[in-house]
Amino acid sequence: MxxxxxxxxxxxxxxxxxxxxxxxxxxxxxxxxxxxFFPQRLDKDFKFAFQRFEEVAIKTKDGIMLNGVLFKADSSKGLIFYLHGNAGALNSWGEAATTYTNLHYDVFMLDYRGYGKSEGEINGQSNFFSDVQTVYDEMKKHYPENKITILGYSIGTGAATFLASTNDPKRLILQAPYYSLTDMMKHKFSVLPTFILKYKFATNEYITNCKCPVVIFHGDKDEIIYYGSSLKLKPLLKPSDKLITLHNFGHNGMSDNEEYQTELKKILE
The missing domain is CATH 1.20.5 (Single alpha-helices involved in coiled-coils or other helix-helix interfaces)
Structure with a gap:
């Protein structure tokens, strides 16, 4: 029994x-x-408290209105096309713009669907990339592409790399990139099957098609996107590309990091 x-x-x-x-x-x-994705929504009448900026509204192919902010620099040398991380909105991300305007670069920052004042909701990788391309095309009307630097931070690195691989910007800068979201899922949640992931964001595949110079920055104490991600991307880079390690640095606030700013100045001069 x-x-x-x-x-x-x-x-x-x-x-x-x-x-x-x-x-x-x-x-x-x-x-x-x-x-x-962890968006912060802002009211349509929200007033940004930045200096020397203008808001830009761009309509997507399916009629969604996206909101962006263009920061202006003195004696502009070109544009930093900045794709931010997975949390917050432009009211906080815009604080990083002075790092680049101080080096005489205009900065355009986009709020993805459902972020800040942008309409809609995140609804798939292809639409995410299509939105970014639509906004990039709008910026190309105002800046020659050989003066545009695409910069991606964290979740924005996948889209930034894809964009650089299918266009001809002056350079690509990646802040704390992942090898792919599939790799991140294996690293953090190995018991789960990766086929359930709708957002692959395969940076490792896109980066091999980037003709422009590529510079990767990653903190060796990153607690969100493990530093090994960039070490795995390094063999895929062109001989002239760079991986710059920020020593004893984590994930957040990279644009304010002194070591980052020193190296960035050399790159953008």
Whole structure:
């Protein structure tokens, strides 16, 4: 009798555990945007408290209005096309612009769908990339492409690399990039199947098609996107490209890091 009970319990566990695992995977598939993107919404009448800037509204192919901010520098040498991380909105990200305007570069920052004053919701990788391309095309109307530097931070590095691989900017700068989101998922959640991930953001694939100079910055104490991500990207770079390690530095606030600013000045001069 006891053996029968144990067999029945084991049988039930063999059914319950896989069913629970499948249920978790299904839930993660349909809710993954909430786990990847953490937007802050701003009212349409929100007033930015920056100096020397203008707001830019750009309509996507499907009619969604995206909001961006263009910061102006004295004696501009070109444009930094800045794709920010996965949290917040331009009211906080815009604080990083002075690092670049102080080096005489205009800076354009975009709020993705559902971020800040931008309409809509994040709805797939292809639409995410299409939005970024639409906005980039708008900036090319005002700046020659050989004076545009694409810069991506954290979640923005995948889109920035894709954009650089399909266009002809002057250079690409990546702040704390991931090898791919698939790799990040394997690194942090190895028990989950990667096929449920709708956002691959395969930086490792795009970077091999970048004809422009590429510079990667990554802190060796990064607690969000592991430093090894950039070490894995390094062999994919052209001989003239660079990986610059920021020593004893984590993930946040890179534009304010003194070591970063010193190296950035050399690159942008």
């Amino acid at each position: 006891l053996n029968n009970r144990r067999k029945k319990m084991l049988f039930n566990l063999l059914i319950i555990i896989p069913a629970f695992y499948v249920s978790v995977c299904v839930l993660l598939y349909f809710t993954q945007e909430r786990l990847i």
